[in-house]
Amino acid sequence: MYEPPFWRDRDRNERLAATECSSCGYVSFPERREVCKRCGERGEFSETTLEERGIVQSYVVQNRLPEAFETPLPLAVLDVPQVDANDGEGTGSEAGDENAGEPARVYGLFTETDPEAMEIGMEAEAVFRETFDIEGLPVHSFKFTVPRGESR
Amino acid sequence: MSSDTSGREACVIGSGMIDFGELFDQSTDDMAERAYLNALDDVDHGISPSEIDAAWFGTLNIADDASSGASLAHATGLFEIPVTRVENACATGSTAFRSAVESVRAGETDVALVLGVEKMRDSAAGLIEGAALDQVWRGRGVTMPAFFGMRATRHMHEFDTTEEQVAKVSVKNHENGAKYPHAHYRFECSVEDVVESPTVTYPLNLYDCCPVTDGAAALLVASEDVASEYTDDPIHVAGSGLSTDSLLRGDDEALVGFPATTQAAGQAYAQADISASEVDVAEVHDCFTITELVTYEDLGFCEKGEGGTLIDEGVVELDGETPVNPSGGLLAKGHPIGASGVAQVVEIYEQLRGEAGAVQVERPEVGLQHNIGIGRNATGSVSCVNVLERR
Numbered sequence: 001m002y003e004p005p006f007w008r009d010r011d012r013n014e015r016l017a018a019t020e021c022s023s024c025g026y027v028s029f030p031e032r033r034e035v036c037k038r039c040g041e042r043g044e045f046s047e048t049t050l051e052e053r054g055i056v057q058s059y060v061v062q063n064r065l066p067e068a069f070e071t072p073l074p075l076a077v078l079d080v081p082q083v084d085a086n087d088g089e090g091t092g093s094e095a096g097d098e099n100a101g102e103p104a105r106v107y108g109l110f111t112e113t114d115p116e117a118m119e120i121g122m123e124a125e126a127v128f129r130e131t132f133d134i135e136g137l138p139v140h141s142f143k144f145t146v147p148r149g150e151s152r
Numbered sequence: 153m154s155s156d157t158s159g160r161e162a163c164v165i166g167s168g169m170i171d172f173g174e175l176f177d178q179s180t181d182d183m184a185e186r187a188y189l190n191a192l193d194d195v196d197h198g199i200s201p202s203e204i205d206a207a208w209f210g211t212l213n214i215a216d217d218a219s220s221g222a223s224l225a226h227a228t229g230l231f232e233i234p235v236t237r238v239e240n241a242c243a244t245g246s247t248a249f250r251s252a253v254e255s256v257r258a259g260e261t262d263v264a265l266v267l268g269v270e271k272m273r274d275s276a277a278g279l280i281e282g283a284a285l286d287q288v289w290r291g292r293g294v295t296m297p298a299f300f301g302m303r304a305t306r307h308m309h310e311f312d313t314t315e316e317q318v319a320k321v322s323v324k325n326h327e328n329g330a331k332y333p334h335a336h337y338r339f340e341c342s343v344e345d346v347v348e349s350p351t352v353t354y355p356l357n358l359y360d361c362c363p364v365t366d367g368a369a370a371l372l373v374a375s376e377d378v379a380s381e382y383t384d385d386p387i388h389v390a391g392s393g394l395s396t397d398s399l400l401r402g403d404d405e406a407l408v409g410f411p412a413t414t415q416a417a418g419q420a421y422a423q424a425d426i427s428a429s430e431v432d433v434a435e436v437h438d439c440f441t442i443t444e445l446v447t448y449e450d451l452g453f454c455e456k457g458e459g460g461t462l463i464d465e466g467v468v469e470l471d472g473e474t475p476v477n478p479s480g481g482l483l484a485k486g487h488p489i490g491a492s493g494v495a496q497v498v499e500i501y502e503q504l505r506g507e508a509g510a511v512q513v514e515r516p517e518v519g520l521q522h523n524i525g526i527g528r529n530a531t532g533s534v535s536c537v538n539v540l541e542r543r
Contacts, residue, residue, distance in 0.1 A: 006288070013288050026402055030289045038401045058306035058407050060298045061354035065283055072354075075293055077302055077399065077407065105400050107530075109293050115354070120309045131288055141288045 006139050013141040016050035016126070018104050020082070027082065027104040050104055052126040054078030054144065057105070061115040068132060074110035074118045078144065079103035080126070111143040123147065161376040162256040163386035164540065165263075166195035167498040169369035172336045172486040174273050180211075180218045183368035184227035184269040187491075191265070191370035196383040199263070199372065206234040206261045210248030210268035211490035213239070215275050224267055241525025242439065243394075244268065245369070245493025246536040250392045252373045253538075262375050263382075268494030269368040272487075284529045291529030297353035297361060297440065299530045302399075304355045304442035306407045310457065313445070315355065317460035319346035321441040322359045322483055324463070328470055329480020331510040334495075336365045336486035346441075360441040365486025369495035387504050390426070390518075391539035393419030398532050405456070410524055412535035413450035417522070421452075424518075424539040428452030431474060431539075432516035433503050435496035437524045438481040447522060448476070451537070470511060478503065478511040493523035497538060504542040517542050 009030060011017040018029035024039035029050060036043050059076035062069070085101040110118075111129060124144040131141045168190025170183055178186075192199055209224040217223070221235030240247035245268035252264035284291035307313045323343055329335035341359060349358040372382075379386040395415035399406045405414075421427060428451055436451070438444035445459040453474055454462045462468060468476040479485050479499040482492060500519035502508045518541050525534045 005286075009288065037398065038403075058302045058309070060301035060305060060356075061351075062293065062295060062298055063351055063353060065293065065295065066285065068285055069283065069293055073293060075298055102402065105402050106289060107291065107294060107400075120306065131292070132285065139288065 003134055013139070016052065016142065018048050018050050018082070019045040020048045020101065021045055025102045027102050029080075029104040029106060048101070049083045050080045051083050052142065054080035054103070054106070054108060054124050054126065056118070056120055056122050056124055058120060059118050061118065072115050074113050074115050076108050076110065076118070076124070076144065077105060078108045078124060079105055108144040110145060112145050117146050160257050160259055162253040162373050162389045163376055163379040164371055164389065164497065164501045165374045165379050165382040165386050166191045166199065166372035167370065167501045168192070168194050169334055169491070169495050169498050170367060171334050172365050172367035172488060175366040176273065178366065180215060180223070180269055180271045181227040183271070183366065184224065184267055187269070187368035187370040188228045188265070188267055191372055195372060196385065197381065199382055201228070201230060204230060204233065204263050204265050204372075206252075206255060207236075207265040207267060208248040208252045209235055209237045210244040210266070210494060211237065211239070211270055212241070212244055214489065215271035217271065218269060228265070228267070230265065240534055240536070241527040242437070242487070242489050243493060243523040243525035243534045243536045244490045246496065246521060246523035246538060247394060247493070249371060249373070249494060249497050250394060250536060250538060253389045253392055256373055256375050262378050264373045266371040266373060266494055267368070268370070268491040270488035270490040271366050272364045272489070273366050287529050290531055294530035295353065296526065297356050299526055300440040300443050301353045301356045303408055303446055307442065307446060308355065310408055311460065313460040315347055316343050317463055318360065318441045318445055319343045320463045321438060321444045322346045324469060325438060325477050325481040325483040328478050328511055329484020332479045332485060333509070335480045335484050336363055337480075337484045356440055356442070362439050362482040362487040365488050367486060367488035367491045367495065369491045369498050371494055371497055371501070385505055387501050388541045388543055389538060390541040391420035391422070391424030393417060393423070393537045394535070395419065396532060396534045400531050409446040409450045409456065410533050410535055412533045413447060413522065413524060413537070416535040416537040417451050420537040420539045424541070426518060426539065430518050431520045432518050433478065433500065433513045434474065434476045434520040434522065435479060435481070435499050436476055436522040438477060438483050439487055441483070443524065444476065444481065447524070451520070451522060470513065475513045478508065478513055493521070493536065496521040496523065497540070500540050504540060
């Protein structure tokens with residue numbers, strides 16, 4: 001039902017599965033590597049899972065896109081924290097709990113969001129959506145939106 | 153260049169380009185041939201095609217009609233020699249130049265041709281496809297204006313850079329482009345024109361974005377040993393750097409600039425044994441206004457966060473201390489991808505030889521060329537920096 005790339009990436013796309021470098025704490029998502037792309041070490045990577053929320057680091061609002069996208073489309077770079085980031089396994093966090101572990105930095109498409117609501121530093125909720133389809137067969141993953149109960 | 157890399161130095165001995173624009177009446181081969189012939193004709197003491205030992209061909213091949221070295225050979229008649237096709241995203245042209253320089257320095261080649269060409273207008277969908285429709289996380293929905301616009305939003309947030317300061321890059325480059333005969337767009341515009349033009353991707357408007365342009369450019373690169381056979385005024389390639397980085401490695405600097413540019417510039421400055429303050433004129437990659445503004449910082453023309461101040465102070469104007477993009481840059485001249493980096497070197501070559509006409513800056517001795525490209529579904533960046541000197 002999935003084309004091979006989406007079959008291979010299902011854990012990342014559907015469960016937000018990521019890996020954390022034991023040498024520098026870098027969280028790799030969606031790639032799973034044997035070499036860390038930040039510190040360059042052939043380190044040990046441990047499995048981790050990302051939370052279904054993130055903090056916007058920067059964003060744009062796209063007005064002109066192929067028909068497959070709804071416009072205007074807010075799009076952000078977000079820091080998405082690890083689930084159970086306080087379990088003492090993580091290292092290298094600069095802020096907050098010293099055992100917090102680092103967030104992953106990812107691109108995130110937004111949905112159901114007023115572009116005017118976008119701002120750097122805002123928290124966004126990850127919601128499970130159909131991202132696109134391949135000849136009618138859906139590929140699901142997460143998009144981001146302003147959390148319910150807050151102004152949108 | 154530093155003495156430990158090689159005993160030979162590479163020089164530019166001739167350059168040629170065509171007038172950039174929407175060139176529906178010219179094929180890729182037509183443009184490539186004309187740029188090549190212009191470069192041959194530019195050599196002070198003349199050159200025969202048979203004296204060219206090898207060629208490097210820069211193209212992204214957007215129109216799908218120039219995929220290999222054979223395309224260059226067919227367009228120029230240069231058969232029976234090594235031709236290497238180079239592709240390095242929007243840094244394709246300067247990477248092709250750098251590759252020729254490396255071969256000349258290594259002693260493998262005495263005279264090299266560098267030819268960059270791109271037919272953009274035949275297939276207008278090319279850039280929209282940058283939205284990476286088939287990706288889930290890496291670059292889905294990320295067009296080129298989005299990739300660069302991310303830096304603008306963050307730069308304005310972090311350093312209080314204003315929309316007007318960003319717009320001034322476009323105003324400056326259009327003012328220069330209006331005087332530059334090869335430029336695609338030769339009109340002037342105001343800050344109001346830029347900020348009131350239609351929004352493409354917030355915070356970037358139409359006049360913050362380079363146009364879709366066809367073009368070609370060529371360079372002849374020779375070993376210093378033989379350069380005097382061709383010209384009394386060769387321009388030395390003093391340093392060359394090339395680096396790659398990613399937006400998503402977690403480095404906060406990558407949200408407000410391009411670490412790959414700082415890395416490539418560091419390599420080029422070290423090889424040329426100069427500092428950023430010694431650069432007299434620069435052609436830098438201004439695919440969008442914000443790209444040029446953050447590049448001032450990444451190249452070391454000012455501290456990180458002070459790009460807006462630098463343009464307010466007029467330092468980068470044609471008559472400023474360090475003129476940037478006297479040709480009008482990609483914003484006015486156009487950005488035919490494979491040709492862009494080659495054309496930037498053509499312009500630095502003209503500037504250093506005092507042949508830049510209406511956009512000539514006062515007696516430059518050190519010129520810098522910078523190209524940045526985005527690859528791998530809008531996560532990776534590649535930057536190439538070349539330093540040229542008149543001695």
